[in-house]
Amino acid sequence: MSAELLSGLTLTPILTQPTLFAAVLGFGPTSGGNTVVLVGLNLNGATSVTFGGTPATIVSQDPSGILLTVTAPPHAPGNVPVVVTTPAGASNPVSYTYLGPAVPPPPAVFAITPTSGPTTGGTPFTIVGTDLTGASVTFNGVPATSVNVIGGVLLTGVTPAGTAGNATVQVTTPAGSATVAGGFTYLAPPPPIVVAITPLSGTIAGGTPFVITGANLTGASVTFGGTPATNVVVTANGTVLVGLTPAGAAGNVAVTVTTPSGSATVAGGFTYV
Template identity: 65%
Template sequence: MSGPAGGGNLVLIVGSGLANASSVTFGGTPASILFQDPIGLLIIVTAPAHAAGTVPVVVTNAGGTSAPAMYTYLAPVGPVVLSLLPTSGPTTGGTPFTIVGSNLAGASVTFNGVAATGVVVDPTGTIVTGVTPAGTAGNVPVVVTTPAGSATVAGGFTYVAPPPPVAVSLVPVTGPTTGGTPFVLVGSNLAGASVTFNGVAATGVVVDPSGTIVTGVTPAGTAGNVPVVVTTPAGSATVAGGFTYVAAPPVAVSLLPTSGSSAGGTLFTITGSNLAGASVTFNGVAATGVVVDPSGTIVTGVTPAGTVGNVPVVVTTPGGSTTVAGGFNYV
């Protein structure tokens, strides 16, 4: 008779005079009696665990102790690995794998020393499935470990770095300095991308499932051309041509008052939009004390001296110039 050193297997003992056995021992270790034949010919027990080797099995009942029968405990057999599929996957991990072999019961699997997740061994102990952990690019050892030992998978597993992003086009290529311009960036390998305009993150960035289209909204920026950079876990790419911020042209809605002394010194207020950084001229002569409110919608100042009559009033910002309808009347 023989069985695994871990015990737990059923053993049939055949003899005579075995009725009403009080104990069955394997090398002195009691076994669990599951069944006894009333006429004393059969006993079924669960073998206890024991170190590998041959030990006596002894049955004891009211009539005494039986002559020993010999039972051999077998050392556990280490795992054998025949194949691993697939043999490569991304450095981000998450690749489902299958290992085929034998003696794989109770197996765990590591990739370069890092435990795989979701490891399941089929009831026959011949197939192990799981999911690779993240790893660095290159070939790494894969080790299967069971209570009986370890085995290294021939050929290991090769982690492949994802390709870096490629940016092909950006539409539109211009927009206001205030930001808020929806954009579409087309390329490849864009999964997980973020986008910056002159180092400032775009908002509302979404990548399509194919990893070829990124949409988002530009942040605010200063007038001029700025670099646009797409970054993924695999690296960064700069969009050719960048993005040009254009200051929005000023809009003047009203001027109050619309007339004043030709000696100048009249306090005025211009209302409109996009007035940040504005200067104001009356017939080409600069107003003094010009102040723009933080919202860029109100400009105040003082008129210069001028000649009697109606003169043009021009508001100028980095975004351009606009003439106030109706001008200003010097009296």
């Protein structure tokens, strides 16, 4: 072919489809924004790079076509294909992993001690388990107080007040909830027991100081012939009750001690004189 003929031809370069070998680093945060270097062949002239279909920002291109630097876009957690497109077409995909935030495991609970306490609450307790960090505790839906977690495996607190019977104990963290097997049993306080009153008699005008001895007297009130005594005080251990008699008619009257758990009558009563 003559030189004159060759000079009139336009030569079209042959384009080679890009090939990807790897993404370095092959992982990053779901927020994106990190630099990723793509390694392959024929990557020069790239017009787009996608991560799971989401366009990345092209930062620089190696003239040799071996390296292509991009900024990863945001994406949901998981593995996604990375594809480079040049005028010659789309490359094969390589894998890139978006790392989501670590999800803490839900709590697990093994036991509670003690397993019972009074309905008035106030019982210190300990729960043994795992992944208890950040936990709260409820007894039949009522929050416990003074909750403290030690090393994620021990939880201490104080029971709230409750009704007599078994209560569901639930431990809750931001990762979920767990129920203590067997729960916690609220015990109704026993009814009052009265042994004696002193003195056995007093003026009909009332105002006689008296002492009643017995057991389980906490929270008690006292009546003399149905009329409430005044200034009633019970010792901390619930065994002694003191007060002042009300006014009454001459004669013997029943003395009744009443608590939230029941009533008891003083043998022999009290005589107004």
